Amino acid sequence: MELQKKIEILSAAAKYDVSCSSSGSSRKNKPGGVGNGHLSGICHSWSEDGRCISLLKILLTNDCIYNCAYCVNRSTNDIPRTALTPDEVADLTINFYRRNYIEGLFLSSAVYKTPDYTMELILGVIKKLREEYRFNGYIHVKAIPGADMKLISAAGAYADRMSVNIELPSSQGLRLLAPQKNKESIIKPMGLIRSGIQAKREERKLFRGAGSFVPAGQSTQLIVGATPDHDLNILKLSEGLYHRFNLKRVYYSAYVPVTTGPNLPAIVKPPLLREHRLYQADWLLRFYGFKADELLNDAHSDFDTELDPKSDWALRNLHLFPVEINRVDYSLLLRIPGVGVRSAQKIVAARRIGPLSYDNLKKMGIVLKRARYFITCQGKYYGEKSMNEHIVRYGLISGKPEIQDSTPQWEQISIFPLLPQLPPPEVRLATLTGEL
Amino acid sequence: MIYLYDGSFEGLLTAIFEAYYRKENPEKILRNKALQQTLFEEYIHIPTDEIKADKVYDSIRSKISHQALQHAYYTYLSDFEDAGTWIYRYLQLGWKMGHKVDYHLADDRVLTVHNTSRKVFGESHLLLGLVRFKKLSSDLFYAPIEPAHNIVSLIAPHFSSRLADQNWIIHDVKRNMAALYNKVEWVITELDANPNLTVDEEEQAYQGLWKQYFESIAIRSRVNPDLQKRHMPRRYWKYLTEKQML
Ligand code: SF4
Numbered sequence: 001m002e003l004q005k006k007i008e009i010l011s012a013a014a015k016y017d018v019s020c021s022s023s024g025s026s027r028k029n030k031p032g033g034v035g036n037g038h039l040s041g042i043c044h045s046w047s048e049d050g051r052c053i054s055l056l057k058i059l060l061t062n063d064c065i066y067n068c069a070y071c072v073n074r075s076t077n078d079i080p081r082t083a084l085t086p087d088e089v090a091d092l093t094i095n096f097y098r099r100n101y102i103e104g105l106f107l108s109s110a111v112y113k114t115p116d117y118t119m120e121l122i123l124g125v126i127k128k129l130r131e132e133y134r135f136n137g138y139i140h141v142k143a144i145p146g147a148d149m150k151l152i153s154a155a156g157a158y159a160d161r162m163s164v165n166i167e168l169p170s171s172q173g174l175r176l177l178a179p180q181k182n183k184e185s186i187i188k189p190m191g192l193i194r195s196g197i198q199a200k201r202e203e204r205k206l207f208r209g210a211g212s213f214v215p216a217g218q219s220t221q222l223i224v225g226a227t228p229d230h231d232l233n234i235l236k237l238s239e240g241l242y243h244r245f246n247l248k249r250v251y252y253s254a255y256v257p258v259t260t261g262p263n264l265p266a267i268v269k270p271p272l273l274r275e276h277r278l279y280q281a282d283w284l285l286r287f288y289g290f291k292a293d294e295l296l297n298d299a300h301s302d303f304d305t306e307l308d309p310k311s312d313w314a315l316r317n318l319h320l321f322p323v324e325i326n327r328v329d330y331s332l333l334l335r336i337p338g339v340g341v342r343s344a345q346k347i348v349a350a351r352r353i354g355p356l357s358y359d360n361l362k363k364m365g366i367v368l369k370r371a372r373y374f375i376t377c378q379g380k381y382y383g384e385k386s387m388n389e390h391i392v393r394y395g396l397i398s399g400k401p402e403i404q405d406s407t408p409q410w411e412q413i414s415i416f417p418l419l420p421q422l423p424p425p426e427v428r429l430a431t432l433t434g435e436l
Numbered sequence: 437m438i439y440l441y442d443g444s445f446e447g448l449l450t451a452i453f454e455a456y457y458r459k460e461n462p463e464k465i466l467r468n469k470a471l472q473q474t475l476f477e478e479y480i481h482i483p484t485d486e487i488k489a490d491k492v493y494d495s496i497r498s499k500i501s502h503q504a505l506q507h508a509y510y511t512y513l514s515d516f517e518d519a520g521t522w523i524y525r526y527l528q529l530g531w532k533m534g535h536k537v538d539y540h541l542a543d544d545r546v547l548t549v550h551n552t553s554r555k556v557f558g559e560s561h562l563l564l565g566l567v568r569f570k571k572l573s574s575d576l577f578y579a580p581i582e583p584a585h586n587i588v589s590l591i592a593p594h595f596s597s598r599l600a601d602q603n604w605i606i607h608d609v610k611r612n613m614a615a616l617y618n619k620v621e622w623v624i625t626e627l628d629a630n631p632n633l634t635v636d637e638e639e640q641a642y643q644g645l646w647k648q649y650f651e652s653i654a655i656r657s658r659v660n661p662d663l664q665k666r667h668m669p670r671r672y673w674k675y676l677t678e679k680q681m682l
Pocket of ligand 1: 064065066067068071072073074075109110111178
């Protein structure tokens with residue numbers, strides 16, 4: 001098969017894998033080599049669906065022995081099958097990289113012949129890239145569930161990031177839709193990668209040349225809306241994964257009905273809003289100090305479609321508000337609806353100089369549409385007359401078409417440092433000599 | 437009174453030096469060429485003086501902060517005509533406030549410089565991804581860009597460590613300048629628009645494969661051109677391989 005055709009098939013088959021992050025690795029280039037990591041990650045393009053393209057995301061093969069109901073590659077599906085050779089993958093990666101199309105490679109695969117056989121193929125490719133092609137750019141590989149732990153460990157020495165996909169939020173879901181996979185075969189490699197990272201970190205403290213092991217950490221992905229699990233279960237699961245396995249990211253993928261089957265829900269459109277809410281909530285877990293239990297509970301086990309999770313939480317906790325913007329501590333500042341990490345940092349910095357007024361906040365670019373219901377500035381309240389749940393709720397919903405306004409949190413949300421870096425001396429030299 | 441400088445960072449710093457020592461408090465500090473002179477203004481040309489510039493440079497760093505110097509430099513690289521004036525006002529405040537100047541986030545002088553330096557930084561970060569090299573027959577990779585701000589010197593270091601084993605040129609076509617790299621070091625130089633280029637024979641093939649990839653990685657049921665444009669504004673499409681017709 002022609003290379004172009006292979007790319008068409010094998011990248012289309014990889015597109016439901018959400019992760020395209022290239023952040024977290026500061027791998028250095030070596031003399032005579034090509035490539036390096038960029039700590040905050042770089043997007044190289046945005047595809048027609050608005051998602052960041054950072055990596056060449058592709059399957060080694062779509063030829064699968066498994067038959068997961070939700071997947072196009074399932075063995076019983078009648079589609080053309082193909083595979084890339086290791087040299088084809090390496091050559092494409094290098095040539096795309098040299099033209100600055102990509103940050104690196106995200107290599108995944110269907111399970112071809114056996115999990116071990118597949119993992120060996122993947123290992124072969126990344127070894128080749130690092131050793132023969134002297135490639136030091138970003139590499140993310142999938143750990144194939146069920147593969148020998150030795151192979152997974154070996155891959156970790158070449159990869160920047162690894163992921164084992166959880167696929168579905170519950171064991172029941174797995175049994176129903178992905179009967180050949182089980183919780184054990186997913187959790188085991190995750191644990192292995194976690195302890196590998198840990199061990200390498202210790203080792204590197206002792207001596208610098210210790211090599212690396214998955215320096216950009218591990219991530220996972222799960223499909224939302226293919227099983228009847230509630231948002232609460234999903235968020236609890238993520239919280240557990242962050243704590244137990246130190247994951248960098250959990251990705252949520254709205255179930256796209258690529259196929260029909262007796263065990264699958266009959267939906268026409270992927271549940272995008274639900275996916276979006278989960279990303280927002282996930283963000284709250286990781287950067288805003290929230291716990292899953294605060295955001296959802298048994299009586300309230302799915303996110304509100306009309307309100308973002310933080311506003312929803314704040315409405316159920318109106319007794320905590322309003323807070324005085326000039327005094328409230330940072331952790332509660334972060335809990336004010338509409339106030340993000342950057343805004344909170346700005347407020348903390350600016351109020352050192354003197355008390356802030358409502359206009360000051362506006363000027364600083366703090367978005368107050370939602371926040372104004374929850375704050376006072378120098379004692380003055382700027383929301384509606386009474387802080388009644390219905391009134392505030394109405395204000396939050398009608399005040400602003402929240403969905404269109406908040407970009408879904410696809411990678412790359414590169415967290416810009418607050419301040420730019422000064423250019424290195426040679427740049428200054430260039431300006432000194434007036435060449436600019 | 438309006439000060440004019442030659443467009444270099446050193447020139448701007450010299451102008452700020454003179455403003456201070458001559459106690460003239462100019463209304464504006466502008467680049468020479470940015471200018472339509474009017475009859476009613478008094479213009480003073482400030483010749484660039486490296487020693488004076490260095491004094492200001494050091495004084496910003498020691499009396500205000502390293503950060504303030506960064507903000508000033510990034511703002512200088514912006515395309516705004518008033519950048520010089522903004523920097524001047526910001527530094528004036530800085531010499532009063534010391535390193536705390538950057539907490540004055542509701543002060544227009546600080547706000548303007550912060551926002552501008554952020555824009556410049558933002559564009560340079562975006563361009564790290566959007567630069568597209570073509571392989572030329574002469575064993576050279578060539579990338580044309582037309583950034584809003586003068587960021588070529590900000591992105592060159594990134595490519596010199598990343599694409600360390602290949603010759604490359606990043607050409608700012610709008611400003612007739614380029615960063616050249618020869619596998620050892622990079623320099624900034626003048627370069628006219630439209631150099632004559634012959635691409636390598638493999639080039640078309642890889643461009644085709646990339647377009648194929650770009651096409652098939654999109655999820656059809658989620659197409660969202662607005663989101664795409666929000667991240668990747670139209671003005672950058674001109675040189676994007678994947679946005680050229682097949
Ligand atoms: S193992 Fe992976 S590729 Fe194979 S059917 Fe299941 S999800 Fe699809």
